[in-house]
Amino acid sequence: MKDIYVDDFDKLKHGERRLITNGRLEIGVFRVKDAIHAFLNVCPHQGGPVCQGRVMPRVEEHLSDDMKSVGMSFSDDEFHLVCPWHGYEFKFQTASHVGSSSISIRRYATKVVEGRVYVSV
Ligand code: FES
Numbered sequence: 395m396k397d398i399y400v401d402d403f404d405k406l407k408h409g410e411r412r413l414i415t416n417g418r419l420e421i422g423v424f425r426v427k428d429a430i431h432a433f434l435n436v437c438p439h440q441g442g443p444v445c446q447g448r449v450m451p452r453v454e455e456h457l458s459d460d461m462k463s464v465g466m467s468f469s470d471d472e473f474h475l476v477c478p479w480h481g482y483e484f485k486f487q488t489a490s491h492v493g494s495s496s497i498s499i500r501r502y503a504t505k506v507v508e509g510r511v512y513v514s515v
Contacts, residue, residue: 397512409449416515426473426486432513434500442479444499450474
């Protein structure tokens with residue numbers, strides 16, 4: 395196990411990423427609000443470059459008492475990574491697909507030490 399320096403925490407803004415390599419593997423490192431997440435850049439669907447996808451807030455539908463839609467909004471707390479090939483969405487918090495917890499992307503441990511972001515590989 396080794397730690398790879400990615401960038402300074404302050405240089406990564408919310409929703410931004412860095413792609414790093416470790417041998418033949420490519421890893422996407424993201425800042426989402428004040429958290430750092432790192433995933434293997436391989437989608438479990440058909441191997442697409444999931445870490446090159448969009449960072450999107452979860453879309454929330456609001457329902458009336460009689461369960462009719464009264465509008466939609468974006469979540470302030472939950473963000474998803476959307477694979478650019480076919481649109482599979484993964485939750486940053488769990489690394490799992492939004493519709494099936496049995497499908498997930500590979501997560502790597504991260505840490506911030508003295509303002510510097512590292513990924514453990
Ligand atoms: S390869 Fe990612 S959604 Fe198909």
